[in-house]
Amino acid sequence: MTFSLAIVGRPNVGKSTLFNRLVGKKLALVDDRPGVTRDRREGEARLGDLSFRIVDTAGLEEADAASLEGRMRAQTEAAIGHADAILFMIDARIGLTPTDRAFADLVRKCGKPVILVANKSEGRGGEAGALEAFGLGLGDPVPLSAEHGEGLSDLYDAICDALPEQTRPPEDEEEADDDAQAGDADAADDKPKRPIKVAVLGRPNAGKSTLINRLLGEDRLLTGPEAGITRDSISVEVTYAGVKLEVFDTAGLRKRARIEDKLEKLSAADALRAMKFAEVVVLLVDATHPFEEQDLRIADLVAREGRAIVIGYNKADLVPRGGLAARLREEADHLLPQVKGMPIVPVSGLMGHGLDKLVAAIAATHKVWNKRIATNPLNRFLQQVTDSHPPPAVSGRRVKLRYITQPKARPPSFVLFCSRADAVPESYIRYLTNGLRESFDLPGVPIRLTLREKDNPYAD
Template sequence: MSFLLAVVGRPNVGKSTLFNRLVGKKLALVDDRPGVTRDRREGDARLGDLSFRIMDTAGLEEADAASLEGRMRAQTEAAIADADAILFMIDARVGLTPTDRAFAALVRRSGKPVILVANKSEGRGGEAGALEAFGLGLGDPVPLSAEHGEGLSDLYDAICAALPEQTRPAEEEDEDEEAPQDEADDKPKRPIKVAVLGRPNAGKSTLINRLLGEDRLLTGPEAGITRDSISVEVSYAGVRLEVFDTAGLRKRARIEDKLEKLSAADALRAMKFAEVVVLLIDATHPFEEQDLRIADLVAREGRALVIGYNKSDLIARGGLATRLREEADRLLPQVKGLPIVPVSGLMGHGLDKLVEAVAKTHKVWNKRIATNPLNRFLQQVTDTHPPPAVSGRRVKLRYITQPKARPPSFVLFCSRPDALPESYVRYLVNGLRENFDLPGVPIRITLREKDNPYAE
């Protein structure tokens, strides 16, 4: 039986390091400074024969509820409420602090099973702090080192003792092995992976919270709140999505802080794993240079693109759709015809149209075209506009096929690939986009020369 563990404690005790250790991947950002983690992050963890969900949380701090630290604490308290058991972590090298004692009382009041973890216990430096942890009254501390992987066997025993029902080995049932074939066929399709990118303070987290219908992600008026790329499952209007909230992307020249570099790299990694990217543009400052850079990066990476025109409730709507379409087609010809959806994450306007555009663009991104229609198209475009003659010899276009989708990719066999001008390749791309209805996705054409059987 699966269960959920929440890792809580004050800042910089090693919660994200333990999370990464149990998940087996470097998902959470880790740095020496305190307060790196802000949002709740969930992952599938394994420890021995135990499989469970684990939640990394922000460091607990005493702060006003309206401040950023106060909102981070509210997220951690929500994680405590959702968890089946709590891993309360302290720094064994520092020892107990008044903050540890205050939040130990908070964890105790939750009524959930608590496992006390004394992290950084490697060597003699952590022995005193591990012994001091008995003073919290949360049971025997588990000394471990999340950085070096020491003490995980003791953590396994502590989890089994805290959750005996959930960690009991499941009895094998023959009925599960012989599941009816039609039930296996009725499994729902996996969700569409969607990364939400944009400049800082474009409203990405607010939009995702509105899609979810709850305050799952940390939001506020401050720019650059999101640091980790957090994935959440969303089902909206019958469409299942796995949405990645990402950190705002600024110009590379302006990024000096190491932590912001890590956040930007995490956002770009989320984009590479996504299928559809929603580029969220602030309607009060539309189509700035950085927006165009992000769109070009998405196109070069081969991902489907949808533009969300956020905060559209703050501007006049007269002729907005026409204006946006003209600007997008002029500034982003490499993804001509991409969907542009005016939305308001704060008010909840336009979310159904945005999800519909994501589903439609995902279908186009997966589209495959038969070879016969492709070659009829090639014959038509070459009759209308033949390829130019280079050095007195005309390039012959012989055959076109689509070997793969995601994004739609084509192979064109011709007599002299290196001599075909880039302008003519763009002409073919635009023709493919128009004839086969491929808006908003990058199209790739690879030129190849057929082997000459008489070459030898």
């Protein structure tokens, strides 16, 4: 039986480090300064034979509800409300603080099992703080070191004691395995489709988190008028209009020359990593300042990475409608020819306008990104384009284009076998690429076209 745990505590006690340790990956950003984590992040954790859902939360702070810290605290309280048990963490090297005592009362009132964790207990420096934790009245503290992986066996025992029903092994494992195999056989034909992985990229304060919250129908991600609120790339699953999506909210990307803070560099690297694992990228553009240089840089980066792209111009309700869509389409095709024909959808994350069209564009572009074309129509296409516009002769010798095939999709990738591949000019390669895009309806995705020569048996 699965269960969920929420890690809570004041800032900089090591919650994200323990989260990464239990998940087995460096998913959450970690830094020495307090307050790095803002949104709550979920992951699948393993500890011994236990598999469970773990939630990393922002540090609990006393603050006004309307402030950024107050909104972070509301996210943490929401995580406490959904969890089966709470991992309340303190810093054993610093010992108990008034903040720890105040939030221990908050955790105690939630009415859920609480596991008290004294982190940074390695060596003699943490012994006094671990003993002092008895004064919170939350039971015996579990001394551990999330950084070095010490004390995890004690944490395993504490979780089993706190949640005996959820952690109890099945009474008859063989029967459970037989039932599971039978269920797998029945469900093999009815297996649900994997959700489309979507990364939402854009400049700071473009409205990425607000848009995803509107898709979810709840305030799952931290939002506000301040730029740069999002730091971690948070993934959430959502089904909208029958389309399953796994959406990654990312930090705003600024010009590299303007990034000086180490934490912003980590956030930007995390956003780019989310883009590399995505299948479709939604480039969210501020409609009040469309297509600035940074937007074009991000789009070019997405195209070079080989991801399908959809442009959503957010805050469309703040600008007059007259001719904006046509102007953006013309600018996009002119400035981004490598992904010509990409969908451009007007949306308003705050008001919820245009979300159905955005999701439909994501599904359609994902289908194009996975498209495969048979070899016969490809070679008929090659015959037609070479008849109407043959490749130019180089040094008095004609370049022969023999045949073309598509070895893989995601994105659509083609191999053209020819003579003297290095002599084909770049302009002619662009001509063939644009012809492929128009003839086989491949808008909004990068197209890979590789020239390859056959080995000459008489070369020696």
